[in-house]
Amino acid sequence: MALAKNPRSVLHALEPIGLGTGEVESLLSYLCRLAVSHSTSTLSLSRAVAQRFEHEVEEQFDWYHRSLSGIGESALTWSSALSAMTSVPRLDRLTFLPWKEVIAQNGLPIISKGQFCPQCFADDHNSGRTPYFRLAWESKSVSVCHVHRSRLTQHCPCCGKDNVRHAASLVVPGWCTKCGSFLGCEAHGHDTQLSIKPVELWRARQIRELLQAQDQLDVLPQRQALVDSISHIIGEMDGGKSAHFAKRLGISKSTIHYWLQTDNTPTLEASLRVASQSGISLLKLLSGDLFGWNAPSEGQQLALALLKPVTQQRAQRREIDWREVEIQLQRCLLEPAPISVREVSRRLGIEPRQLYLNFNQMTRQIAERWKAYRKRVRDERVEAAMPHIESAARSVLSTGKSLNLREVTSHVQPDVLSGVHGLFRVLREVRERGR
Numbered sequence: 191m192a193l194a195k196n197p198r199s200v201l202h203a204l205e206p207i208g209l210g211t212g213e214v215e216s217l218l219s220y221l222c223r224l225a226v227s228h229s230t231s232t233l234s235l236s237r238a239v240a241q242r243f244e245h246e247v248e249e250q251f252d253w254y255h256r257s258l259s260g261i262g263e264s265a266l267t268w269s270s271a272l273s274a275m276t277s278v279p280r281l282d283r284l285t286f287l288p289w290k291e292v293i294a295q296n297g298l299p300i301i302s303k304g305q306f307c308p309q310c311f312a313d314d315h316n317s318g319r320t321p322y323f324r325l326a327w328e329s330k331s332v333s334v335c336h337v338h339r340s341r342l343t344q345h346c347p348c349c350g351k352d353n354v355r356h357a358a359s360l361v362v363p364g365w366c367t368k369c370g371s372f373l374g375c376e377a378h379g380h381d382t383q384l385s386i387k388p389v390e391l392w393r394a395r396q397i398r399e400l401l402q403a404q405d406q407l408d409v410l411p412q413r414q415a416l417v418d419s420i421s422h423i424i425g426e427m428d429g430g431k432s433a434h435f436a437k438r439l440g441i442s443k444s445t446i447h448y449w450l451q452t453d454n455t456p457t458l459e460a461s462l463r464v465a466s467q468s469g470i471s472l473l474k475l476l477s478g479d480l481f482g483w484n485a486p487s488e489g490q491q492l493a494l495a496l497l498k499p500v501t502q503q504r505a506q507r508r509e510i511d512w513r514e515v516e517i518q519l520q521r522c523l524l525e526p527a528p529i530s531v532r533e534v535s536r537r538l539g540i541e542p543r544q545l546y547l548n549f550n551q552m553t554r555q556i557a558e559r560w561k562a563y564r565k566r567v568r569d570e571r572v573e574a575a576m577p578h579i580e581s582a583a584r585s586v587l588s589t590g591k592s593l594n595l596r597e598v599t600s601h602v603q604p605d606v607l608s609g610v611h612g613l614f615r616v617l618r619e620v621r622e623r624g625r
């Protein structure tokens with residue numbers, strides 16, 4: 191690549207999106223857009239950057255496995271490298287690095303299979319903006335979009351695959367890396383909104399406030415100010431008794447002891463709990479700014495307690511009537527319409543693995559029946575689409591163009607092709623028939 195050969199060469203000075211707002215772009219998004227603007231793959235660009243700025247580059251370099259947008263070494267290396275190469279200053283504002291001193295080193299988990307808000311992508315598209323990944327989506331503490339009040343997803347609305355946001359060598363933010371479809375879509379009604387808990391919205395709002403503020407920080411928030419604040423809060427709410435306060439948070443007493451007595455720093459999760467129980471915002475807590483804060487009164491405390499995440503309880507062991515399960519499985523095999531093992535498992539409330547373990551032969555029969563049925567449906571769809579594809583192929587060839595997927599699909603009504611799998615294979619067949 192040219193930029194590796196020429197050390198003075200500079201990448202495009204691409205403008206980051208959303209600086210100073212809660213919708214600020216992530217560094218990962220920036221890297222992907224930068225690659226697109228240089229008409230190269232994200233993988234090649236990341237290799238070129240890594241070769242210049244990291245001492246050793248592993249053979250299998252996976253840029254998306256590094257938490258580029260977090261608070262660790264990768265975020266630091268990559269934000270400074272990209273700033274140097276693009277001449278855009280302070281790209282660390284596209285990461286959580288400004289909070290590095292007040293969040294424990296491994297205390298800000300980054301989501302590994304990217305999550306996104308389809309409505310945000312749709313908004314980007316409709317307003318003529320380049321679709322991009324929000325930094326807020328990177329944090330595991332965020333599960334909903336605070337703009338649309340809808341749940342973030344990891345799945346492509348078109349092909350249903352997850353991990354489609356990155357993990358491919360070429361990533362165009364907003365498009366599925368598996369099937370190429372646009373990941374944006376309008377609201378699906380209220381069903382997703384209803385399942386959102388107040389605590390999820392509250393968390394998303396807290397993170398949003400951090401991101402909004404991080405562009406304007408004069409001094410980076412310091413650990414000591416945070417610890418002093420926590421100590422003050424414990425004094426006001428629990429008369430200085432750490433054990434009481436620990437109970438409110440649902441964490442161990444010794445954890446608080448380590449914050450106050452040694453140089454341990456709270457994780458983001460722990461600070462969120464402190465904020466939720468004391469009624470201070472996460473931003474103020476991490477900035478060590480207690481101005482105007484008063485210990486919540488009894489009634490307020492009850493309301494705030496709602497914001498505390500529920501610690502996961504072990505699911506109750508359930509007695510399964512295996513004889514009844516067997517009867518149900520037999521019934522499934524006799525039903526005229528085949529159903530999938532997944533669907534059977536859902537209906538019976540028993541994991542597919544359990545079904546295979548206990549009723550191996552019957553479960554496999556159900557799976558085979560479903561597979562054969564699916565194949566039949568697919569073949570029928572191809573059969574129905576074939577005349578349309580053939581006629582499209584003829585028109586493409588008559589204009590002197592070559593017969594490729596893009597040309598053919600642009601000549602066929604989308605609904606005709608929607609259920610057709612393996613279009614490449616079908617096209618090859620058409621080509622061979624034409625010879």
Ligand SMILES: [Zn+2]
Pocket residue numbers: 307308309310311335336337338339
């Ligand atoms: Zn959204």
Ligand SMILES: [Zn+2]
Pocket residue numbers: 346347348349350351354366367368369370371
């Ligand atoms: Zn897809």
